Amino acid sequence: MPEQIPISPEEIIQQIKFSRLMPKISQEIARRKIISETAKAQNIILSELEIQQAADSFRLKNNLSSSQATLDWLEKYGLSIEEFEQLIYDNSLSLKLAQHLYSDRVESYFYEHQLDYTKATIHEVILPNFDLGMELFYGIQEQEFSFWDVAHQYIQEPELRYRGGYRGCLKRNEFKPAVSMAVFAAHPPQVLKPIVIDKQTYLIFVSEIIQPKLDSEMRYLIITDLFNQWLQEQIKQIL
Secondary structure: OOOOOOOHHHHHHHHHHHHHOHHHHHHHHHHHHHHHHHHHHOOOOOOOHHHHHHHHHHHOOOOOOHHHHHHHHHHHOOOOOOHHHHHHHHHHHHHHOOOOOOHHHHHHHHHOHHHOEEEEEEEEEEEEEEHHHEEEEEEOOOOOHHHHHHHHHHOOOOOHOOOOOOEEEEHHHHOOOOHHHHHOOOOOOOOOOOEEEOEEEEEEEEEEEEOOOOOHHHHHHHHHHHHHHHHHHHHHHOO
């Protein structure tokens, strides 16, 4: 087998089609055009300092600590130096446009949608039937055994079992509706009564509910959410 197989641009486009990625690629192209045209209309301009800071941040995030590491990364993704500079510029322009359009709406949006940003830290065990779930739930309530005992006995996947069924710190929209209602009505730490969804029984331990704070991270998240919502509407109109 030859060390390197030549691949033409036409073959790349064909493979994108065969991989059913064309809709996604088309959306990304439309996104770039919308950002560029809107920024021009809004007179959004990037300074040399902003571009340099963005490039430094990108290299740091991607562990490109040397010139050789950067060149290797460019080769891996088939990018020229000019294309790399355009990538940095586009990313920076997107961020600056988002801030320009939505930075003054952050506070009002946060207080109107505060519940949407509330998070819950949960552990869960998926059981084969509701009767078993109720039996285990009452066993935990009577302190015959703990939720962790149930997790270690009934979770099959080794890593998830080791974590005691830990699913993470999740927002409301990351839960199924029936689960979300029960989770955010809990008083942590609390094991919820079993919930049946699609013939599966969920036994859930809510360890913490985290109320959102309007800090710099939250501001960035809200601006990003609003900007992406706006972009999706613009893309729909185009495509």
